[in-house]
Amino acid sequence: MEHQLRMSQNGDPSLGRRSFGGEHYWDKPGTEKWFKNDRVKYSACKRVWGGKKHMKWLRRHIRSIVFTFMLMVFLFLLDSLLSSVFNPTLFKNMQASRKSYDQEGRNTTYDDQAKNPVMYFRLLHMASVSLAEREIEQKESNFWKERYLQASLWKPWADNGSQVTRAVTLRNHTGYVLVSANGGLNQQRVAVCNAVAVASLLNATLVIPRFLYSNVWKDPSQFHDIYQEDTFMNTLKNNVNIVKELPSNLKSKDLKAIGSIVTDSDLSKEATPEEYTENILPILIRNGVVHFLGFGNRLGFNSMPSDVQKLRCKCNFHALKFVPRIQKIGSLLVKRIRKYESAKSLLDKALLGKYISSIPPRKQVAITSSSKYLALHLRFEVDMVAYSMCDFGGGEDEKRELQAYREEHFPILLERLKKLKQISPTELRITGRCPLTPEEAALVLAGLGFDSGTSVYLAGSKIYGGKSKMKSITGLYPNMVTKEDLLSPKELEPLRNFSSQLAALDFIACAASDVFSMTDSGSQLSSLVSGFRTYYGGRNAPILRPSKKSLASILRENNTISWHSFERRIRRMIEEGQRVVNNTCSGKSIYRHPRCNECMRKDQ
Numbered sequence: 001m002e003h004q005l006r007m008s009q010n011g012d013p014s015l016g017r018r019s020f021g022g023e024h025y026w027d028k029p030g031t032e033k034w035f036k037n038d039r040v041k042y043s044a045c046k047r048v049w050g051g052k053k054h055m056k057w058l059r060r061h062i063r064s065i066v067f068t069f070m071l072m073v074f075l076f077l078l079d080s081l082l083s084s085v086f087n088p089t090l091f092k093n094m095q096a097s098r099k100s101y102d103q104e105g106r107n108t109t110y111d112d113q114a115k116n117p118v119m120y121f122r123l124l125h126m127a128s129v130s131l132a133e134r135e136i137e138q139k140e141s142n143f144w145k146e147r148y149l150q151a152s153l154w155k156p157w158a159d160n161g162s163q164v165t166r167a168v169t170l171r172n173h174t175g176y177v178l179v180s181a182n183g184g185l186n187q188q189r190v191a192v193c194n195a196v197a198v199a200s201l202l203n204a205t206l207v208i209p210r211f212l213y214s215n216v217w218k219d220p221s222q223f224h225d226i227y228q229e230d231t232f233m234n235t236l237k238n239n240v241n242i243v244k245e246l247p248s249n250l251k252s253k254d255l256k257a258i259g260s261i262v263t264d265s266d267l268s269k270e271a272t273p274e275e276y277t278e279n280i281l282p283i284l285i286r287n288g289v290v291h292f293l294g295f296g297n298r299l300g301f302n303s304m305p306s307d308v309q310k311l312r313c314k315c316n317f318h319a320l321k322f323v324p325r326i327q328k329i330g331s332l333l334v335k336r337i338r339k340y341e342s343a344k345s346l347l348d349k350a351l352l353g354k355y356i357s358s359i360p361p362r363k364q365v366a367i368t369s370s371s372k373y374l375a376l377h378l379r380f381e382v383d384m385v386a387y388s389m390c391d392f393g394g395g396e397d398e399k400r401e402l403q404a405y406r407e408e409h410f411p412i413l414l415e416r417l418k419k420l421k422q423i424s425p426t427e428l429r430i431t432g433r434c435p436l437t438p439e440e441a442a443l444v445l446a447g448l449g450f451d452s453g454t455s456v457y458l459a460g461s462k463i464y465g466g467k468s469k470m471k472s473i474t475g476l477y478p479n480m481v482t483k484e485d486l487l488s489p490k491e492l493e494p495l496r497n498f499s500s501q502l503a504a505l506d507f508i509a510c511a512a513s514d515v516f517s518m519t520d521s522g523s524q525l526s527s528l529v530s531g532f533r534t535y536y537g538g539r540n541a542p543i544l545r546p547s548k549k550s551l552a553s554i555l556r557e558n559n560t561i562s563w564h565s566f567e568r569r570i571r572r573m574i575e576e577g578q579r580v581v582n583n584t585c586s587g588k589s590i591y592r593h594p595r596c597n598e599c600m601r602k603d604q
Contacts, residue, residue, distance in 0.1 A: 119393045119439055120555060124472060126563040127446035131476060134451045141449035143542060143571075144372065144515060148578045152539040156346075157601040158313035158594075159235075172203045175284040176246055178255075178291040179209040184217050185226070185500040185507070186524035187296060190591060192223075193315040194299040195292070196240055197308050201273055202281055204290075205241040208232075211500075212294070219499045226500060228321045235319035239311055250289050260287045263294055270300030273308070302587050306598045313590050313599035316528075317535050321353065322504055325494060329487065330508035331355035336486045337457055337509070340371040347536040351508050373455040374445070375513035377506075377529070379520040380435055382464045387413065390434035391425035394465065430556070432549025436519035438463065439472035440555065444546050445517065446476055447570030456480040457513060459506040459525070483509065517544035527592040535594045545577035 118124065146152070177199045181191035192209050199206035208223050223229065233242045245251075255261050260283060268275060276299075284290045292298070301309075322330065331352045335341055343349050343356045385392065386405040392398060406414055428434050436444075445454070456477050463470055474480055483505050484492070495501040503525070510516050510529045518526035533541035550573045554566065590599055 118472060119437070120443065120558045123443055123555075123558050123561075123563075123566065124439070124476070126566070127443055127476060130563055130567075131446060131452045134449065135453065139449065139451070141451070143448045143450070143544065143574065146537075146539040146542040146578065147575050149539070151534075151537075151578075151595075153603045154534075154538070154595050154600045155603060156317065156535055156599075158310055158535075158599050159318045160601075173241075174202055174204050174281065175288040175290065176207055176243075176250060177202065177204045177284070178207050178246065178289065179295050180212050180291070180293050181209055182212045182214060182294045182296055184214070184219075184524075185503040186528050188500070189316070189320060189528060190297070190524065191295045192227075192320065193312045193591070194297075195295065196236060196242075196315045196319075197299055197304075197312050198276060198280075198292075199242075200240045200308055200311055201276055201305075202284055204284060205243055207246055208242065208244050217499045219497075219501075221498050221500045224323075225498070226323060226326065226504060228323055231321045232319045236311075236315065239314070246289065253287075253289070255287075255289065255291050258287050259283065260290050262290055262292050264296055264298060267298045269297055270302075271298055272300055272303055273305065274303075301589060304586065309586075309590055309598040313535075313594055316591055317350070317532065317594070317599075322351075322508070324353075324355070326501060326504045326508075327352050327355045329491060329495065330505055332491060333483055333486055333505055333509050334512045337373050337455060337481065338371040345537065345540055347533065347541060348512055350532075350536050351511055372514045373457055374450060374515040374517060375457045375459060375510040376441060376445075376517045377459045377510060377519065377523065377526050378436075378438060378441055378463060379460060379518075379523050379526075380438060380463050380465075380469070381461045383409065384435050384520075385464045386410065388428065388434050389417075389423070389425065390428050392434075392437055392465075392469075429552050430549075432547065432552050434548065434552075436546065436548060436551070437472075438470050440551065441517070441519050442473035442476045443555075443566075444544070444551065444570055444574075447567045448544070448574060449567070450477075452476055453479060457509050458482050459510050514540075515542050515544065517546075519546065520548075521545055527589065531589075531591045531594050535600065543578065544574050547573055547577065 177195065179191060179195040181188040181195075183191070188209075188211050195206055195209055198204075208229060211222055213220055229244065236242060253260075262280065262283070267279075280290060321327075334348070334352070334356070338344075341357065343352075343358050348356050349358065382402075382405060386402045387410060394401075425434075445456075454477060456479060458480055459482075483502070492502075495505070507525065507529060510525070511532045516529055516533055518530070520526060530543050530545070533543055551570075554561070554569050554573075588596070590596070594600055
């Protein structure tokens with residue numbers, strides 16, 4: 001009987017399926033008779049037979065058990081890898097705002113989000129998935145290089161030759177031009193180069209410009225604290241006379257009393273050359289000196305002689321060099337974020353001079369991907385946020401806080417708004433009049449294919465909303481640093497109480513980056529950095545200029561748009577912004593768009 005039992009076990013594959021829910025052997029016809037006749041014999045061999053049965057089953061399924069175990073181990077390791085790649089704080093933040101997702105997996109309306117700082121939960125979720133896939137597949141963004149191929153044909157040209165000889169300037173000298181420039185580092189830089197142009201237009205001698213103290217910037221720095229005076233004077237000596245001080249006979253004059261003070265209210269914004277020759281030149285000839293107070297954007301770009309435009313380019317891109325102290329600290333900043341010691345391009349040498357070593361042409365070193373970094377100028381400070389009148393998802397607390405800031409800092413704005421038709425925050429956003437949030441900046445970078453391992457240098461002042469507002473972008477891009485992260489307190493100490501000198505470090509880090517991304521094309525820092533990169537960078541200094549209006553149009557579809565469609569439209573938006581080329585500088589800021597005949601030369 002025991003022999004028959006073994007044969008039956010080997011011959012019928014259904015035996016032993018109890019644990020898997022299959023047929024039982026003893027459910028087959030004829031088994032009842034077997035139980036009745038052989039109950040005693042069965043009881044005797046029951047334990048032995050059961051043990052052998054389980055050993056046989058174990059040997060038969062050992063491969064399946066091992067495979068299942070290995071699969072579980074692999075899935076556990078994969079989960080650990082993804083957790084290390086993507087900062088879990090983003091997903092915690094998203095889970096905290098789960099109400100923004102309805103049962104169909106779509107966003108609710110913006111008004112329903114209350115105090116939820118995440119405005120585009122669905123898109124952020126898709127972005128995180130996309131970045132995870134890129135990380136695994138090791139795909140690199142195409143935007144590490146300039147997409148516009150014609151960019152490489154344009155070369156720096158403003159320092160070639162001289163337009164006006166010094167002898168002619170001396171022979172027809174009209175007087176002295178003084179300028180006291182307001183604003184921060186970048187506004188003052190523009191004012192300096194405009195002053196050079198005005199002195200040339202009026203055939204006057206320029207006194208080294210002064211910088212006005214501002215209660216906003218609280219920086220007493222003067223020209224010689226930021227720029228090399230001798231380099232400035234020597235670079236422009238064949239174009240315009242420059243001296244460090246007024247002659248003693250003019251110092252003693254009361255300039256206000258003799259009518260030589262010219263404020264911004266006395267000049268049109270972006271004034272024409274004719275306005276200067278008709279209104280300012282007579283004062284200069286009569287008194288021998290004119291003093292411009294403020295001088296913010298008081299020289300335009302229309303109807304400007306080409307030689308004057310070229311002189312402005314020469315001033316901005318060749319004559320204004322940061323002082324050695326700033327260059328030295330700036331070189332430390334760039335080297336640390338790159339993890340690379342030598343200059344990568346002409347751009348580096350123009351910014352840092354002797355404080356970054358050149359690479360011998362025959363000993364070019366391969367630049368590894370670890371040395372790449374993207375600089376992001378995120379214009380989301382409280383003053384800009386409050387002035388915009390937009391809504392940023394912070395609920396009633398945010399509205400009260402921003403209104404209180406407006407009442408304290410922008411009372412004139414509030415009075416003016418009372419007389420105008422109110423525009424809703426939604427309409428402001430649709431028309432592209434709202435500053436880009438950190439969340440929106442993160443979505444643009446993700447849409448362009450920059451993976452989560454990208455090193456990001458963050459330029460700018462304190463971000464409104466602090467860490468709460470930054471969670472969306474630091475969740476997707478955890479390798480984000482500032483100058484305070486890269487430099488020690490001791491290294492920063494010489495510049496600690498000088499906001500303009502600290503801003504010069506941001507200028508250097510942004511201009512020297514592999515990719516520069518702005519969030520506000522109207523920002524002076526973004527404009528000047530873009531121009532510097534265009535002038536010196538060729539195809540190796542791409543610039544990302546999101547159109548706020550185009551981006552708002554894309555983000556309005558955040559409830560339904562697919563990630564593939566989002567990527568395609570974001571990339572098209574950026575590529576359109578990279579094709580900005582002019583044959584003439586007329587009507588365009590040469591500080592932002594120097595790729596024109598007056599500033600650069602195009603190789604045929």
